[in-house]
Amino acid sequence: MDGLNREISDFDIIIKNGTLVDGTGAKSKLGDIAIKNGIIEAIGNFSGKANQVIDATNLVVTPGFVDIHTHYDGQAIWDSQLKPSSIHGVTTVVMGNCGVGFAPCKPEDRVKLVELMEGVEDIPAPVMHEGLNWQWETFEEYIKALEKNKLDIDICALLPHAALRVYVMGERAIKHEVATKEDMQIMRKLAKEAVEAGAFGFSTSRTISHKSLKGEYTPTLRAHEDELTAIAMGLSDAGAGFMEIVSDWNEPDPETEFEVLKRIVKSSGRPVVFSCTQRHDRPHFWEDLMAMARQAQKEGLPIRPVVTPRPIGLLLGLNGSQNPFSGTDTYKSISDLPLDRRVTEMRKDEVKKKILSEDPIKGSTFPLINRIGYTQMYRFGSPPNYNPKPEESIEAMAKQKGMTAAELAYEILIENGGNNFIYAPLVNYADHTFGVCKKNA
Ligand SMILES: [Zn+2]
Incomplete structure (x- = not known):
């Protein structure tokens, strides 16, 4: 239909005169980029025509950023644009971090998960109550609800441990009770099913700064190693997924906590990422964490720090x-x-x-x-x-x-x-x- 008067073009899009930053750490350079069928065909100086030319003079051209630590779990249900990430060059986000999110969730637990997200991430509860349509109970149903909503960027969802724990253990999870063998078996099965449904892994929090707005500590705070291992084994059963963890590293001390992670990685074979920031009360502690992560790498255990490029x-x-x-x-x-x-x-x-x-x-x-x-x-x-x-x-x-x-x-x-x-x-x-x-x- 529209092809009749179309020029025969070499490329679909040419981005001209941009400052190219390729993401490898190489120095930026001025140049053009040609795209055909969604693939970059040429970079630098080349000849050819395109259906669309974008002038990028005085602008930076980069690959899309992947933000691996976000909390769009709610917004991705009710919004079509994942702002502010999507307007800052981010093209993929990982959400469901820090153990908080909205699936799986039984109807009677919805308020609990909203209160937790409000306390941890400062997202106002009225916004969440208004925006979440709760067309799901299982994680798989949540993924289906996400798929129904067309978004401006790509998303990867993690299975949040707090939601999983409350789903399986109810009030016992909120009271920080120890998971029973049966609880852990169910968590393992649900983790496997979540990954098979599309989860990128699971996330958990072991920090006292994560509280619900009522002041209750996050349900996952003191989850035992057995429980974390069981969930990691669920990922292993599915053959994919990583574990994301936020920790204060003081229960009882950083070395012991890091050893727990190492054992989980050893038994499950699944990789771990952890948040690594400079705390103001312990300004050099991050260096110890980096050293422990390097040592783990040497031992062949994929435990990687995640670093924010600015203060939080x-x-x-x-x-x-x-x-x-x-x-x-x-x-x-x-x-x-x-x-x-x-x-x-x-x-x-x-x-x-x-x-x-x-x-x-x-x-x-x-x-x-x-x-x-x-x-x-x-x-x-x-x-x-x-x-x-x-x-x-x-x-x-x-x-x-x-x-x-x-x-x-x-x-x-x-x-x-x-x-x-x-x-x-x-x-x-x-x-x-x-x-x-x-x-x-
Ligand atoms: Zn977080």
Whole structure:
């Protein structure tokens, strides 16, 4: 139909004059790329015509990024675009990380999994309740529900251990009871079935920073080695899949925990990836983890660290779900007001006095509240400052101004109609540079 007036072309698409970065670590170079039938046919200088020419002058052209640690498990059900990843050059995401997700799930457990995702990933529960259509109970049915939704990028789903544990053990999972032999047999069978249905593996969390919004630790926190091995054996039965783990590495100590991973890999033959970040309370510990991973590689055991190329942090503000005063009684009493009325209230001297005198930690629902302090909080600014220096911390700025850090934080929050944010980097920023990410890589 449309072929009548079409020029006979050598290629389907030519991307011209781009700065080409090929992803191998090689230096970037200027050049063109020609694509035919979905395959790159030529790179550099070549002649030929194309049906479509894209001018990439002053733009970077790269292979699509694969983001192996995301939490799009909900969004992939209700959205057609996986923003912000898909607008930043990511073409494939792995989701279902950290043991949290929505399948398998019995109808009576839906609220539990939503509360857990809300606490771990700060995705508001009302959004999830509205968006999740729950057309599934098993993992396979979840995959089918995902397939029905056309997305702008590719997804790989992991079987989340918390969902699996609650599905098999119910309340016992939430209470951190030890899985019985029978529980483990069922988990193994379900893991095998999940991989056969398309799961890329399974994920688990062993960190106390993963809590539900009610403050309950994630159900997988203290799962025994036998249980993890049983699930890994499920992957082995299916002949595919890897295990993703997030851990505090202190139960009882890093070496013992790493040995557990090694034994799981040895018995199941399935690879493991773990999150490796620089914690600010233990700024050099990541080096020990890297050394242990290198040693495992030498022993032929595929246990690989996953490194984020930037700090991971929080944005705190009146326009977000948490701010440094969210846990105080007085803030809680006005937290449901619209933003402008909240700001008006907070400008009142008596309200300010009360909020600043109350304990923000005891009544907090924020799992990470104990890990942030004013020495590591910064005015986010506009344009945003992702690379703040120590002297720009709220603690340091407050000292300069002759006020307390809490007073300054309060001031920042109510300025600009309450739309300001405070940035609190949580990992990979102990020395106030991005250097550790490069070393880590
Ligand atoms: Zn995660």
